[in-house]
Amino acid sequence: MTDMPRKNFWSGLGVAALAVMLLTWIIPTYGGSGFAFGMQPQRLATLGAWLILGCSIVLTVVSAIALKRRGESIVATPDLGHLWHQAWPFLYVLGFIVLIDRFPLTWVAPLLIGGLLLLLGERRWYVVVLTAAIPTAGLYGLTAHLMRIGVV
Amino acid sequence: MKMKLLGTAVLSAAMAVGVAGQVQADDFPTKPLTLVVGWGAGGSTDIQARVLANVLEEELGQPVNVVNQPGAGGGVALARLANSTDEGYTFVFGTSMTITFGPLSTETTYGLDDFRYVAGVTLGQSAIVTGEDRPFGDSWEDLVAYAQENPGTSYANQTALDRMIIEYIAQREGLDLRIVPTSGGAGMAPLILSGDVDFAYSGGTHSGYAETGEMPVLLSLAEDRLVAYPDAPTLQEAGYDINAAEIRVAMVPKDTPDAHVERLAEALKAATQDERFIEVTEERILMPVTWMPEEEVTQTLRDQVEGYKALLEELGGLPEDE
Amino acid sequence: MIGFDAILNSFAAALHYESIAIILGGVLLGYIVGVIPGLNRAVAIAIAIPLTFYMSAYAAIAFLIGLSKGTAAGSAVSAILLNTPGEPSSAATCLDGYPMASSGKPRKALKVGLLASVIGDLLATLLLIAVAIPFASVALKFGPYELAAILIFALVFIAGMAGGSFLKGLAAGGMGVILGTVGLDPETGAMRLTFGFAELMEGVPILPLVIGTLALAEMFVQLDEYRRNKDASVIKLGKNADDDLSYQEFKGTLPTIFKSTGVGAFVGALPGLGPSVGAFMAYGLAKRSAKDPDSFGKGNPNGIAAAEASDNAVIPASYIPLFGLGIPGSVSAALLVGAFMIHGIQVGPLMLRDHPEMLFTLFSGMIVASLLMLAVGWYGLRIFARVTSVPPHIVISVVIFLCLAGIQVQGYGTFGLVTVFVFAIFGYFLKKFDYSFVTFLVAFIVTPMLEMNLRQSVILSGGEFSILLERPIALAFVVFTVLMVLHLGWTSYRRWMQARHKAKQV
Numbered sequence: 001m002t003d004m005p006r007k008n009f010w011s012g013l014g015v016a017a018l019a020v021m022l023l024t025w026i027i028p029t030y031g032g033s034g035f036a037f038g039m040q041p042q043r044l045a046t047l048g049a050w051l052i053l054g055c056s057i058v059l060t061v062v063s064a065i066a067l068k069r070r071g072e073s074i075v076a077t078p079d080l081g082h083l084w085h086q087a088w089p090f091l092y093v094l095g096f097i098v099l100i101d102r103f104p105l106t107w108v109a110p111l112l113i114g115g116l117l118l119l120l121g122e123r124r125w126y127v128v129v130l131t132a133a134i135p136t137a138g139l140y141g142l143t144a145h146l147m148r149i150g151v152v
Numbered sequence: 153m154k155m156k157l158l159g160t161a162v163l164s165a166a167m168a169v170g171v172a173g174q175v176q177a178d179d180f181p182t183k184p185l186t187l188v189v190g191w192g193a194g195g196s197t198d199i200q201a202r203v204l205a206n207v208l209e210e211e212l213g214q215p216v217n218v219v220n221q222p223g224a225g226g227g228v229a230l231a232r233l234a235n236s237t238d239e240g241y242t243f244v245f246g247t248s249m250t251i252t253f254g255p256l257s258t259e260t261t262y263g264l265d266d267f268r269y270v271a272g273v274t275l276g277q278s279a280i281v282t283g284e285d286r287p288f289g290d291s292w293e294d295l296v297a298y299a300q301e302n303p304g305t306s307y308a309n310q311t312a313l314d315r316m317i318i319e320y321i322a323q324r325e326g327l328d329l330r331i332v333p334t335s336g337g338a339g340m341a342p343l344i345l346s347g348d349v350d351f352a353y354s355g356g357t358h359s360g361y362a363e364t365g366e367m368p369v370l371l372s373l374a375e376d377r378l379v380a381y382p383d384a385p386t387l388q389e390a391g392y393d394i395n396a397a398e399i400r401v402a403m404v405p406k407d408t409p410d411a412h413v414e415r416l417a418e419a420l421k422a423a424t425q426d427e428r429f430i431e432v433t434e435e436r437i438l439m440p441v442t443w444m445p446e447e448e449v450t451q452t453l454r455d456q457v458e459g460y461k462a463l464l465e466e467l468g469g470l471p472e473d474e
Numbered sequence: 475m476i477g478f479d480a481i482l483n484s485f486a487a488a489l490h491y492e493s494i495a496i497i498l499g500g501v502l503l504g505y506i507v508g509v510i511p512g513l514n515r516a517v518a519i520a521i522a523i524p525l526t527f528y529m530s531a532y533a534a535i536a537f538l539i540g541l542s543k544g545t546a547a548g549s550a551v552s553a554i555l556l557n558t559p560g561e562p563s564s565a566a567t568c569l570d571g572y573p574m575a576s577s578g579k580p581r582k583a584l585k586v587g588l589l590a591s592v593i594g595d596l597l598a599t600l601l602l603i604a605v606a607i608p609f610a611s612v613a614l615k616f617g618p619y620e621l622a623a624i625l626i627f628a629l630v631f632i633a634g635m636a637g638g639s640f641l642k643g644l645a646a647g648g649m650g651v652i653l654g655t656v657g658l659d660p661e662t663g664a665m666r667l668t669f670g671f672a673e674l675m676e677g678v679p680i681l682p683l684v685i686g687t688l689a690l691a692e693m694f695v696q697l698d699e700y701r702r703n704k705d706a707s708v709i710k711l712g713k714n715a716d717d718d719l720s721y722q723e724f725k726g727t728l729p730t731i732f733k734s735t736g737v738g739a740f741v742g743a744l745p746g747l748g749p750s751v752g753a754f755m756a757y758g759l760a761k762r763s764a765k766d767p768d769s770f771g772k773g774n775p776n777g778i779a780a781a782e783a784s785d786n787a788v789i790p791a792s793y794i795p796l797f798g799l800g801i802p803g804s805v806s807a808a809l810l811v812g813a814f815m816i817h818g819i820q821v822g823p824l825m826l827r828d829h830p831e832m833l834f835t836l837f838s839g840m841i842v843a844s845l846l847m848l849a850v851g852w853y854g855l856r857i858f859a860r861v862t863s864v865p866p867h868i869v870i871s872v873v874i875f876l877c878l879a880g881i882q883v884q885g886y887g888t889f890g891l892v893t894v895f896v897f898a899i900f901g902y903f904l905k906k907f908d909y910s911f912v913t914f915l916v917a918f919i920v921t922p923m924l925e926m927n928l929r930q931s932v933i934l935s936g937g938e939f940s941i942l943l944e945r946p947i948a949l950a951f952v953v954f955t956v957l958m959v960l961h962l963g964w965t966s967y968r969r970w971m972q973a974r975h976k977a978k979q980v
Contacts, residue, residue: 004908007906007907007908008639008642008907011642011903011907011909015645019648022652026667027652027667030666030667030668030669031666031667032659032662032664032665032666032667033664039661039925039928039929039932041659041661041662041664041666042666044651044655044921044924044925044928045651045652045655045666045667047651048647048648048649048650048651048652048655049648049652051644051645051647051648051651052644052645052648052649052652055641055642055644055645055648056641056645058641059639059641059642059645062641062970066970066973085698086694086698089693089694089697089698090694090895090898090899090902093690093874093878093895093898094895096878097878097891097892097895100878100882100891101888101891105878105879105882109875109879112871112874112875112878113871113872113874113875116867116870116871116874117867117868117871120697120700120867120870120871121867122867122868127868131868131871131872135872135875135876135879139879139883142883143883228672228675231672257663258663304936306933306934308930312663330933330934330936331933332618332929332930332933332934333660333661333926333929333930334660334926334930335660335922335926336820338820338824338828339926341824341827341828342614342616342617342823342824343617343618343930345614346614346615346616346617347617348617348618348930348934349934360828
């Protein structure tokens with residue numbers, strides 16, 4: 001909890017930047033246009049963006065003051081190892097999304113599950129095999145069933 | 153995408169074919185068909201399509217799979233069908249409005265001539281409706297008179313087509329209407345029932361209120377008077393030369409071989425006489441089943457498009473066209 | 475409008491063996507999910523929605539409701555045996571459950587928890603049925619002004635109540651609103667924020683969004699925390715003779731159960747508060763009103779009963795605003811709206827008019843679910859006690875697979891997979907930086923409804939605010955909203971000043 005003001009500060013800053021981008025670029029360009037009796041197509045999105053901007057600026061300012069009061073620095077160098085620890089699952093899943101796009105999911109699934117188990121330190125082979133096989137078999141059964149009743 | 157997913161399920165498809173049996177050597181269809189619905193699951197088009205698929209399956213001797221491709225008021229499904237080279241194995245069951253008015257009101261990659269219209273099987277029952285105890289009662293003439301005296305009379309619209317029609321009427325009768333958008337019958341009904349809106353377009357919701365009389369019909373937008381509301385005049389009877397009749401049609405790409413179209417039409421004709429199809433259409437969706445062969449549907453649709461074009465010109469283009 | 479016969483018929487439909495099997499499946503699955511720490515209700519519902527796609531609308535919703543009820547009851551098992559709540563909302567159950575279990579009476583603790591769960595759930599379900607129908611018939615008279623005002627109020631209320639900072643809650647709500655406007659503009663037909671993707675024309679598809687922000691993101695968070703919590707010790711069920719619940723003891727907890735159900739139902743009916751708040755409030759109340767408050771925290775059965783009864787009562791009660799007004803007050807209710815939408819039904823007061831048989835069958839199904847919960851929990855005691863020891867890395871791997879498979883089976887294709895991934899990153903940051911994803915999700919789901927009603931109000935009124943004076947209900951909610959914002963702003967300001975004050979003294 002102690003690093004909450006710092007988290008708030010940076011997330012507030014990030015969100016504020018996002019809101020500014022939405023307001024100045026994305027919503028005016030892609031928000032749609034057209035004559036309307038009631039509200040312009042962009043109106044609600046713009047209101048939402050202003051709400052975000054207002055809240056995030058207040059949040060940033062408040063947490064900056066809190067940090068200053070406590071005499072803590074605004075920047076804390078993130079631990080690289082920790083960052084990597086947080087990032088690799090995303091890369092892992094992204095990699096498999098690319099694979100799923102190329103190959104049938106029923107082929108990729110055992111690798112996806114088994115690989116993650118091995119990475120997480122599971123070394124009992126029967127656990128890996130069973131955990132990978134059962135959901136895949138379930139998926140296979142489901143697709144076969146759906147095909148037969150004629151949904152897909 | 154789906155095919156990839158199902159790469160390993162080919163086995164079961166083969167089984168399905170085997171079960172269906174009766175594969176005639178070089179006769180259409182020799183493999184399962186796909187019936188595409190341009191709306192989400194659970195809607196009236198979808199409910200009807202699923203029963204239709206069951207009936208067709210028996211008629212054609214091949215499985216008929218229903219696939220939903222919702223989006224753009226049925227437009228997404230048609231855009232895909234236009235590029236299909238499936239020779240009739242993939243066909244769309246949908247409403248005529250998507251193909252007649254869709255290309256006029258929005259930019260589409262398809263037009264009326266990109267498809268063959270195998271048959272029309274159901275007549276839409278869309279209407280202009282109002283609520284109970286309105287100052288103008290439930291007659292169209294009184295409503296027009298009321299709206300002429302009361303600028304700001306409100307109308308709830310659902311589709312670009314009904315919006316065009318009401319703007320045309322407003323222009324002709326000199327009305328100053330407040331046109332409120334709503335989504336579907338579920339959005340329209342509370343506005344009418346609570347009295348917040350004076351009158352509205354209804355695709356078919358009013359049929360469910362025929363017994364209680366909570367949603368009187370002012371005008372029928374179908375070609376004839378509505379089954380459940382025989383007292384309300386049609387657009388033409390009220391003096392507007394517009395044919396906005398909605399027809400539910402089966403469509404295939406334009407280069408589909410004649411033999412395939414004929415076979416499908418045959419099966420559809422049998423479906424219109426099938427009890428299950430009639431029951432779900434006339435008792436659940438409350439629309440009359442009909443039979444319109446290819447030439448008749450195509451001609452009707454063509455006439456509608458011409459009519460809409462003329463209307464649009466008279467209105468000086470739709471506000472949507474930017 | 476609907477006769478007694480129809481109600482009987484709907485009950486008969488819910489008692490059909492097929493529908494019992496589906497509800498049982500939901501309850502069973504929910505129970506297992508509840509027992510496994512780290513798999514929570516939202517994750518389970520999110521990945522179960524694709525499964526229900528091919529069921530009938532009634533079966534799908536009954537399954538999901540059974541699932542969400544089951545999680546609330548199942549979570550007590552791991553709270554008691556593992557001292558780790560299966561759902562965050564069972565944290566209060568740990569306080570007395572674990573001490574009682576470690577003193578050699580795990581079976582007794584589990585049975586108290588189960589009975590309290592079932593009674594709390596059943597009573598709250600009956601309350602829902604009693605309240606939702608009159609509520610809905612009043613709500614049917616609401617026009618666009620009232621609905622717009624109520625929706626705005628609900629959003630602000632959820633942002634304020636959903637825990638964490640009010641500012642961050644509002645910001646998350648803002649993001650939900652922006653994402654909710656994506657797609658075709660309802661009035662002009664203009665494309666909004668679709669960036670040329672035809673898939674976005676009907677709005678951001680709800681399933682990838684939900685699976686991404688809730689399920690997949692949660693798995694990433696768990697992967698991050700995985701190395702920190704390994705191997706908690708599980709208490710095994712022994713054959714100890716006096717480890718059972720006597721009728722006398724059960725009777726002793728009944729007053730607590732009734733009181734706590736009341737607390738839970740009240741908390742549940744207010745949007746945004748959620749079961750954790752309900753459970754802790756009920757626990758606090760039971761402790762304060764007990765003759766022997768000191769025995770709480772050391773294995774008092776009343777402690778377990780209070781926490782569990784209230785936790786379970788929140789779930790059905792949170793469907794009151796859902797069925798009455800169409801406003802989801804919790805994550806699981808928001809997910810149900812999504813499931814209804816997928817099945818082509820607009821949830822809300824109109825259901826009473828358009829699909830009364832569906833509504834009554836659902837209600838009957840919910841009662842059936844309560845009873846099944848009792849059976850499942852009672853006879854499955856021993857099995858579920860074992861499920862607590864499923865290691866998290868297996869759960870995480872399988873759930874990640876299920877997330878991707880759910881999208882793929884739905885036919886969203888590459889677009890869906892990428893959407894899921896993007897929203898997983900988004901959800902991860904929401905969780906890591908403690909932005910309320912309840913507010914985000916509810917805002918996303920109600921935005922189309924809110925926008926439509928706002929638009930209608932603006933057009934119908936001709937842009938004049940004075941119309942509010944003729945609409946007392948709408949006006950009241952506008953006033954409530956303003957008061958709410960002022961109040962929440964003021965309390966956060968005061969809290970901040972106090973913190974500053976303290977910081978100065980240190």
